[in-house]
Structure formats: C-alpha cells, structure tokens
Amino acid sequence: MSDQPAQPPRPDFVPKPPLLAAAYIFASAFIALSQSLGQGFLSANTQTLGGELGATQTETMWLMVVFMAPRAVMPLMLIKIRMQFGLRRFAEISIVIYAIVALISLLAGDLRSALATELLSGISAAPLSTLAFLYMLEPLPPEKKLTVGLPMALTFISLGTPLARAINPLIMFDGSWTNVLMLKLGMSMVCLFLVYRLPLVSGPTMKVIKGMDLTSFALIAASFSGFVACFTTGATYWWLQTPWVGQLMAGSLVALVVALVIELQRKEPLIDVRWLLSPAMLHLTAALLIFRFILAEQSAGAPGLFQTLGFSQDQMAPLFWWITLGTFAGGAACALVLRPDRVPMIHIGALLLIAAGAGMDAHSNMTVSPRDMFLSQSLIAFASMMFLPSAMANGLLTALQKGPTYLLSFIIIFLSSQILGGTIGAGLFRTFTAARTTAHTEWIKEQLATGDPLVSARIAQYMSQLSGSLVDTVQLKTQAVVQLSTVVTRQATVAAYNDVYTAICFIALAALAMLLGHLLLNTLRAWMADPAPAAQ
Structure with missing residues (x-):
C-alpha cells in the first residue's frame, strides 16, 4: 500500500463550546440508535410479520437477510466514497437517502415489496454507523477520541438491538408493523435535521476510487x-x-x-490482503470473530429459548431492559478505564464475565423464566462493551503505526467482521441448538418406553387431571400423551440450550487461556531480551 496517494491532511482541532459539543454527542447517539433500533425491531418481529405480509415465518426470515447483507458489504466502499466526495456531502446525501427509504417503507404491503424496501433500508442504514462515529469524535480532543469517543459510539450502536426488544411491546401495542415504520420515519426526520444543523468539518477530497x-x-x-x-x-x-x-x-x-x-x-488495492494476513492482524481478526460467536448467545440464545418456551414479548421485555442497562454500563466503564496498556486486562475481565454469565445460564431447568437470567445476561452485555471498543482501539493504533492508508483496511475488517461474524455466530448457535434439541428429544423418548411404569403413571396422572373436562377414555389417553409429549419437548429444549451455554462458557475459558498464554510468552520474551544490552 506504499504506492497509494497520501491521505489529505485534516484540519487542526478547534474546541467547540460545551453546548455545541453536547449537541454533536447527542446527534451521534440519536443516529446510532436510529440505525440499530431498525435492526432490533426487525429481528424481534420476524416471526410475527408473516400475518401482516401474507407470508410464512420461513419466508419472512429473508427480510433479515436482505437487511443485513448490505450492512456487511457496504463498509468496503463507504470510507473511499467519503474520502472522494467529502465528509459533509457524504453525510448529507446518506441521511437524505435514509429518510426517503423510511418514507417508501410505508408503502410495502406484501412480502415482495417488503423485501425490496428492507434491502433499501439495509443499504441506506449502512452509512449511519460511520456517521455515528464521526459525530461522536467531532467535538472531542485528539487524546479523547480513542479512549472516550470510540467506546461511547460503539455503545450507542450496540444499544439499539436490546432496546428495541425492550420497548417492542409498547410500539407494537396493536400488532401493526406500521407503528415501527412510523417511528423509523420520525427518527429519520430528526436525523436529517441534526445532520444539516450540525455540519461535520470536511477536509480536502481526493480521487481514491478505481x-x-x-x-x-x-x-x-x-x-x-x-x-x-x-x-x-x-x-x-x-x-x-x-x-x-x-x-x-x-x-x-x-x-x-x-x-x-x-x-x-x-x-493500489481496495483492501491490503497481505497486511490483513499478517500474524498480528490474523490474531486480532480471530479474536473479534470468536468474540462475535460468543456474543451470539445474547442475540439468538435467550430470545430463542423463551420464545420456544412460549413467553410473550411483554414477559421478555424486563430482561432486555437489564441487557440494555448492562450494555450502557459496560460502554461507560470502558470509556473510563480504556488505555492501550490496559487492553489485555480489559479482555481478561470481559472473558471472565462472559464465562460466568454463560455458566450461570447453563444450569437452567424447566421452570426457567426471563427473571432468572437478569444477572447473567447483564454480565454478558457489560463484558461485550468492555471488549469491543478496546479491541477496535487496539486495532486502530496498529493500523496507524503502519500509516494512515492502512486505516481503511482495518475499518473494513472490523465492521464487516462484526456484522458478518454476528450473523455466522447466530446461525451456528441456532444450528447447534436444533441438533442438540433433536438429540435430547430422541434420548428422552428412548427412556420413556411404552411399557415403563413411570410413563404409565405419568399418563394416568394427566388423565386424572383431564377427567373433569373429558369423558371418553380414548380421548383422555390421547390428550394425556399429547401433554407428555409437550413436556418432553420443553425438557429437551432447555437441555439443548444448556449444552450451548456450556459450550460458550468453555469457549470463553479457552480464549482466556490462549490470551494468558500469549501474555506469558510476551513477558518471557521481554525478560530474556533484557539482560542482553546490560551484558554489553
């Protein structure tokens, strides 16, 4: 990448008045929430959208596909587009497109039109993450951009998903998806006002797109x-x-x-593959991907378990309020303690918290409810916001040490790994859960052989409970067997999720062991290298 043209110099930092600086920080938070709430509402309502769109639950899953795919790939070009056309023009055009798409979304009445509008929503929402970062960093002095600005921007970007599930019962009070679309439209209008009222400082442009x-x-x-x-x-x-x-x-x-x-x-490549394949970057990329896989427990784990067990959105909402609180607290804590020399200790603490939270969830039983996971899920949310900003700050410093032109490659790999890694992690989580549920169901059914006296006693118990509403013996036995089958499915589901939580706990501990081994190796190398200069 040494042949690439040098980055244009940025204007010198000029401190902003406190109220104006607060306005920029508010704009960052609002833009970040506008983008992440859209994803969160779609994820929370995928199973219920079928009725409104005249589609099956399987078909409505494609809404998530067409929304997430652009967000995984758009970072590849957004940074260069911003460099070539200017920061202010990039911000204004991006937010106008986002508002127009929010308005068009109101016209979707069937699955095809919904797929088209969600694809446009994913494309138009992709630049908002970049804008959220830029608005958070704009009023901060250079020494605070990585240690304070970065954690807070990532916090608000991450906050929308649990917050959407927490407020979903309030927004979807009548079951109409139009309520969500109207909220997105209103927020896009506010974003439009903020971007035009609070312009970003734009440096010189340069032709970088080949x-x-x-x-x-x-x-x-x-x-x-x-x-x-x-x-x-x-x-x-x-x-x-x-x-x-x-x-x-x-x-x-x-x-x-x-x-x-x-x-x-x-x-002059779009991304410097050779640098990304260097040991340091492979180590960072692997750490980011492993962490996203682990965090899939929060996006696909608890919601999936409680939906399968029949809990409603209202019953799950308090859990997501706790996750939202844990996410915000983790980001605030990271902003307070983040320094380059503290990154390893922050990662150690985060992995310990994740292992503890997953270990607590792994002991769930058939009576588990959202209330039982308040603490464990809050710990995982707190840990996630301790890990991600520190990992990104560490990667940015590594990229800047190589030169400004390497910054693009790192930002691409970070944003894409987070979105793509989260999607892959959630998919693997659901796959493993489905496989373990099937295995546990078969094992339980083998134990419940037809001639087993315990099975006969349980069926007789159910028949006795149903005897007040049914008279026919055949119907009584049929309904009793159905109830027993429901109990078996519930027990197998909980056991499967326990297996997944246990696996995540062990993965977190294994990652912790590798991190400690890496730190020990670095310490030994430094210790062995120290005496050499002294001997000379």
Whole structure:
C-alpha cells in the first residue's frame, strides 16, 4: 500500500463550546440508535410479520437477510466514497437517502415489496454507523477520541438491538408493523435535521476510487451476501436437506477467493490482503470473530429459548431492559478505564464475565423464566462493551503505526467482521441448538418406553387431571400423551440450550487461556531480551 496517494491532511482541532459539543454527542447517539433500533425491531418481529405480509415465518426470515447483507458489504466502499466526495456531502446525501427509504417503507404491503424496501433500508442504514462515529469524535480532543469517543459510539450502536426488544411491546401495542415504520420515519426526520444543523468539518477530497475497486467490491458483496443468506436460513431449511444452501456457500467461497486473488495483484488495492494476513492482524481478526460467536448467545440464545418456551414479548421485555442497562454500563466503564496498556486486562475481565454469565445460564431447568437470567445476561452485555471498543482501539493504533492508508483496511475488517461474524455466530448457535434439541428429544423418548411404569403413571396422572373436562377414555389417553409429549419437548429444549451455554462458557475459558498464554510468552520474551544490552 506504499504506492497509494497520501491521505489529505485534516484540519487542526478547534474546541467547540460545551453546548455545541453536547449537541454533536447527542446527534451521534440519536443516529446510532436510529440505525440499530431498525435492526432490533426487525429481528424481534420476524416471526410475527408473516400475518401482516401474507407470508410464512420461513419466508419472512429473508427480510433479515436482505437487511443485513448490505450492512456487511457496504463498509468496503463507504470510507473511499467519503474520502472522494467529502465528509459533509457524504453525510448529507446518506441521511437524505435514509429518510426517503423510511418514507417508501410505508408503502410495502406484501412480502415482495417488503423485501425490496428492507434491502433499501439495509443499504441506506449502512452509512449511519460511520456517521455515528464521526459525530461522536467531532467535538472531542485528539487524546479523547480513542479512549472516550470510540467506546461511547460503539455503545450507542450496540444499544439499539436490546432496546428495541425492550420497548417492542409498547410500539407494537396493536400488532401493526406500521407503528415501527412510523417511528423509523420520525427518527429519520430528526436525523436529517441534526445532520444539516450540525455540519461535520470536511477536509480536502481526493480521487481514491478505481475501476477495479468496483470489481472487487462486487465479488466480495456477492460472497458476503451469500454467507448472510446461508447462516440466517440454514438452520431453518436445514443444511443437509436443502441443496441450494451448500451450493450458495460454495459459490460465496469461490467469489471471495477470486476477489482476494485480484486484490493481491493490484498496486493500489481496495483492501491490503497481505497486511490483513499478517500474524498480528490474523490474531486480532480471530479474536473479534470468536468474540462475535460468543456474543451470539445474547442475540439468538435467550430470545430463542423463551420464545420456544412460549413467553410473550411483554414477559421478555424486563430482561432486555437489564441487557440494555448492562450494555450502557459496560460502554461507560470502558470509556473510563480504556488505555492501550490496559487492553489485555480489559479482555481478561470481559472473558471472565462472559464465562460466568454463560455458566450461570447453563444450569437452567424447566421452570426457567426471563427473571432468572437478569444477572447473567447483564454480565454478558457489560463484558461485550468492555471488549469491543478496546479491541477496535487496539486495532486502530496498529493500523496507524503502519500509516494512515492502512486505516481503511482495518475499518473494513472490523465492521464487516462484526456484522458478518454476528450473523455466522447466530446461525451456528441456532444450528447447534436444533441438533442438540433433536438429540435430547430422541434420548428422552428412548427412556420413556411404552411399557415403563413411570410413563404409565405419568399418563394416568394427566388423565386424572383431564377427567373433569373429558369423558371418553380414548380421548383422555390421547390428550394425556399429547401433554407428555409437550413436556418432553420443553425438557429437551432447555437441555439443548444448556449444552450451548456450556459450550460458550468453555469457549470463553479457552480464549482466556490462549490470551494468558500469549501474555506469558510476551513477558518471557521481554525478560530474556533484557539482560542482553546490560551484558554489553
């Protein structure tokens, strides 16, 4: 990347008046919440949208696919677009498109139109993460941008998903998706006002987009979109029973390999593949992906368990208020303690909290309720916001040490790994849960053999409970068997989620062991190198 043109110099920092600085921070928080609430509401209501759109639950899952796919791939071009066309123009055009799409979304009345509008929503929402970062960093002095601005921007970006589930019963009080669309439209109008009223300082522009950038972008976009589709729907269609899932996965891998080969041959690549394949960046990327897989427990774990057990959105809302509180507290704590030399200790603490939270959840039983996971899920949410900002700050420092041109490659890998990694993690979580549920169900049914006196006694107990409403003996026994089957399914589901929570606990502990080993190795190397200069 040494052949690339130098970055244009940024204007010197000029402190803003306190009220104006607070306005920029508020704009950052509001823009971040506007984007993440949209994703959170869609995730929370995917199963209930079918009735309004005249589609099945399986079909409505594709709404999540078309919304998330652009968000995974758009970071590839957004940074260069901002550099070429200017920060202010980038912000204004992005927010206008977002507001227009929010208005168009009100016209969707069936699955096809909803898919089209959600695709546009995903494309138009992708720049909002960048805008949230820029507005948070704008009023802060240089020494506070990484240690305070970065954690707070990431916190508000992450806050929307649990907050959407917490307030979903209030917004969807009559079950109409139009309520959510109206809220998104209103928030987009406020974002539009904030962006035009609070302009960002824009530096010089430069031509950075090349013709081959578009080719590489198209290939990587096709690849990432395929991965999002496979891991979002694979657990539902089931991997081994639907040929197109495997074919799409193979095609996505081929497209990614071709894109990487093209990038390796370019003098001015879209992303510096060689640097990203260096040991330090591979270590950071692996850590980010592992952490996103672990955090899938919060996005696909607790909600999936309680939905399967029949809990309503109202009953689950208090749990997500606690997760929201834990997320905010974690971001605030990270902003207070974050320094480059403290990053390893922050990661150790985060992994310990995740292991503790997952370990607590792994002991759930058939009477588990959202209240039982208030503490454990809050710990995991707190840990997530301790880990992510510190990891991103560490990566940014590594990139800046190599030179400003490496910043683009790191931001791409960070944003894409978070979105794509989260989608893959949630897909693997659902797949493993489904497989373990089937295994536990079969095992329980084997134990409940027809001639087993315990089974007969349990059926007799259910028949006695139902005897007041049913008279026919055959119907009584049939209903009793149905009740027993329901209990078996519930028990198998809880056992499967316990297995997943246990696995996440062990993964967190394994990651902790590797981190401690890495730190110990670095300490030994430093200790062995110290005496050499003294001896001379």
